[in-house]
Amino acid sequence: VKVAIVSVGDELLSGDTLNTNSAWLGQVFSGLGYAVVLEVTVPDDVPDIVDALHLAAKTADMVLIEGGLGPTSDDLTREGIAAAAQVELCRDADVEKRLREWFMAHGRPVHDISLRMADVPAGAEVLPNPAGQAPGLRLVVNGCVVYAVPGVPAEMRAIVTESILPDLLRRGDATSHVRTTTLRIAVRGESEVATAVSGAGPTPPGVRVAYLPTPGDIRLRLTGSPSLVEPYAAQLRRTLGDVVYGEGDDSLDMVVHRLLAARGSTLAVAESLTGGQLGQALTAMAGSSVTFVGGVVAYATELKTELLGVDAALLKREGAVHPDVAQQMAEGVRHRLGATYGLSTTGVAGPEAAAGARGSIDPGTAYVAVAGPDGSTVRALRLGGTRELVRTLTVMHALDLLRRTLTAGNIPT
Numbered sequence: 267v268k269v270a271i272v273s274v275g276d277e278l279l280s281g282d283t284l285n286t287n288s289a290w291l292g293q294v295f296s297g298l299g300y301a302v303v304l305e306v307t308v309p310d311d312v313p314d315i316v317d318a319l320h321l322a323a324k325t326a327d328m329v330l331i332e333g334g335l336g337p338t339s340d341d342l343t344r345e346g347i348a349a350a351a352q353v354e355l356c357r358d359a360d361v362e363k364r365l366r367e368w369f370m371a372h373g374r375p376v377h378d379i380s381l382r383m384a385d386v387p388a389g390a391e392v393l394p395n396p397a398g399q400a401p402g403l404r405l406v407v408n409g410c411v412v413y414a415v416p417g418v419p420a421e422m423r424a425i426v427t428e429s430i431l432p433d434l435l436r437r438g439d440a441t442s443h444v445r446t447t448t449l450r451i452a453v454r455g456e457s458e459v460a461t462a463v464s465g466a467g468p469t470p471p472g473v474r475v476a477y478l479p480t481p482g483d484i485r486l487r488l489t490g491s492p493s494l495v496e497p498y499a500a501q502l503r504r505t506l507g508d509v510v511y512g513e514g515d516d517s518l519d520m521v522v523h524r525l526l527a528a529r530g531s532t533l534a535v536a537e538s539l540t541g542g543q544l545g546q547a548l549t550a551m552a553g554s555s556v557t558f559v560g561g562v563v564a565y566a567t568e569l570k571t572e573l574l575g576v577d578a579a580l581l582k583r584e585g586a587v588h589p590d591v592a593q594q595m596a597e598g599v600r601h602r603l604g605a606t607y608g609l610s611t612t613g614v615a616g617p618e619a620a621a622g623a624r625g626s627i628d629p630g631t632a633y634v635a636v637a638g639p640d641g642s643t644v645r646a647l648r649l650g651g652t653r654e655l656v657r658t659l660t661v662m663h664a665l666d667l668l669r670r671t672l673t674a675g676n677i678p679t
């Protein structure tokens with residue numbers, strides 16, 4: 267597959283900006299095994315963009331055009347693509363809606379000029395921009411696939427890594443060229459994971475690494491040529507060790523369910539802080555009833571004693587936010603609901619500090635505990651963020667503690 271790279275921008279021709287984008291694109295696509303056969307830079311000018319696209323389409327099977335997708339009047343790549351394809355520019359309602367919402371959320375007025383970023387050549391597909399407002403575009407011009415990306419380097423890279431490479435993969439245009447492996451990592455910070463990844467040595471030039479985080483969960487996506495991605499993924503698995511809980515579409519609750527099912531074990535939960543969210547996570551998956559028996563939401567202190575058998579004297583002495591309370595909740599629910607394992611959560615969700623038996627307790631202070639046939643383990647947490655985030659992260663930590671208990675002889679906390 268032959269690739270052409272078209273750069274748009276007066277500042278590139280005047281030498282004010284060094285064209286690092288075309289170098290990066292050249293590296294990525296040659297690294298993937300494509301033949302990069304043409305690079306051309308043209309001014310911010312519609313006829314020049316049209317000429318460049320016609321030349322590129324004649325020369326290559328795929329064109330990457332970068333720059334000139336912004337909102338200002340000198341951003342003319344949309345017009346150039348539409349003219350080269352002989353189609354109209356149409357305002358895309360979804361993109362317009364997203365732009366309006368973004369400006370609203372950032373307290374900025376929506377100028378008509380900004381909405382130019384929602385203009386799309388008829389028949390083009392919109393590629394989400396994870397790093398900015400101007401979306402990327404995909405359109406077939408004279409039988410040649412054209413991908414357009416903004417010139418801001420971070421946005422260009424984000425769209426290529428997160429949209430274009432997966433798009434090539436999905437379409438099978440690049441099955442022999444591109445492969446994606448996603449490692450799933452729970453309850454670790456992005457920078458911690460990034461540090462561990464650099465510790466595994468330099469990323470092979472033909473592999474792109476993307477971090478896709480959601481609270482308590484990171485997808486580490488490796489995209490590149492198959493001969494490089496798999497060995498690199500194996501190397502990362504060795505370096506990162508058991509913080510990698512799964513791959514691809516795995517989720518932590520699914521992994522826990524599979525581990526329990528493989529052992530013929532069952533699970534019950536006792537929740538304070540998470541108010542049912544842990545049970546919700548454990549029942550999201552079809553078939554969860556094989557391993558999940560049920561849960562007790564014991565929010566009031568007395569209920570921790572009445573329903574779970576937590577020592578009343580302990581609660582009076584230490585309050586409900588204490589490692590021993592978490593442990594007794596897990597043991598109590600395991601025993602009373604007759605499950606192989608009990609899992610519990612207690613803590614202060616915030617946003618305010620809570621009055622404890624021995625003074626004020628910071629929001630984000632939480633304990634999760636697991637009780638099983640081989641004893642109990644408590645993990646102490648110091649979490650930051652909103653109330654919602656503290657609760658979500660606590661659920662992830664509880665699941666991760668159980669996962670490690672089920673996979674390891676010794677139980678790290």
Ligand code: ATP
Pocket residue numbers: 273274275277278283284285286287288332333334335336337341400415416417418419
């Ligand atoms: P957009 O498509 O977002 O409008 P643009 O090319 O019009 O992109 P400019 O507003 O001209 O973007 O430049 C935005 C920033 O991106 C500037 O800091 C510029 O130096 C940088 N930039 C643009 N094109 C390139 C390139 N080819 N290589 C390196 N940096 C670039």
Ligand code: MG
Pocket residue numbers: 274275276310333334417
């Ligand atoms: Mg420009």
